[in-house]
Each structure stands twice: as structure tokens, then as C-alpha cells.
Amino acid sequence: MIGVGDLDGVRYADCACCQTQWNEVRLTCLCCGQTGQISYRSVETDQATVRAEVCGDCDSWVKVLYQNKNPSLEPIADDVASLGLDLLMKDTPLRRGGFNPFLAGY
Numbered sequence: 001m002i003g004v005g006d007l008d009g010v011r012y013a014d015c016a017c018c019q020t021q022w023n024e025v026r027l028t029c030l031c032c033g034q035t036g037q038i039s040y041r042s043v044e045t046d047q048a049t050v051r052a053e054v055c056g057d058c059d060s061w062v063k064v065l066y067q068n069k070n071p072s073l074e075p076i077a078d079d080v081a082s083l084g085l086d087l088l089m090k091d092t093p094l095r096r097g098g099f100n101p102f103l104a105g106y
Contacts, residue, residue: 009068014075016099029055030062031097040064043084049073050082052089060097061089 012021013030028035030053037056042048049070052061063082065073089096 016076016079019076029053029058029060029097031055031060032058034058041085041089043082043088050078050085052085054094055097058097059094061094062097 009026011024011026013024014021024030027038029038032055034055034057039054039056040046040051041054041061042051047069049066050073051064051066053064054061063079063085065075065078067073086096
């Protein structure tokens with residue numbers, strides 16, 4: 001999740017199971033910690049509020065929600081609501097870095 005309230009550019013990671021949040025460095029892979037090959041994909045335009053952050057170093061991806069563009073985004077609900085992004089990424093050789101129990105089976 002990027003941009004919370006007036007703190008544009010701040011990045012927090014959220015646990016899908018216990019909803020714990022912690023601060024993370026931007027442009028760093030949440031799975032391996034590398035910074036060299038980070039890219040973004042989305043179902044919509046480049047201005048999408050939910051995008052996949054792809055790491056070319058470990059071939060994993062995580063969802064990024066841009067609350068600075070849409071303050072009403074909620075990590076758990078909008079992770080489930082953006083199932084189209086999961087289906088788009090399922091057709092790639094990348095693996096999802098992180099687990100959402102509400103998306104079990106997808």
C-alpha cells in the first residue's frame with residue numbers, strides 16, 4: 001500500500017491473515033529484498049490504483065494498492081476485488097509472493 005493520508009510516497013506492507021501493517025522501503029522486492037529489476041503491471045491503465053509489482057530477480061509479484069490515488073482502498077477487500085489482476089498474472093511464469101486466504105484456489 002503506497003501513500004497513506006497526507007504521507008504520499010510512504011509504503012506499508014499488510015499481512016492478509018492478521019492485518020498487521022509495517023513500513024517497507026519503496027522499490028524493494030518484498031520477497032527477496034532486491035531493487036534491481038522491479039516493474040509494474042496492471043489490468044487497466046498505468047494510472048491503476050491496484051497494480052502488480054514484479055521482481056525480475058526472484059520472479060515473484062505482489063499487489064500494490066495506491067491509497068494516495070484512492071483513499072477508500074482497503075487492503076483485504078480490494079485484494080479480493082482485484083481478482084482480474086490475479087488472473088492476468090496467473091498466465092505468467094511468475095509466482096505470487098504472499099498469500100491471501102480469501103483467494104484460495106485462484
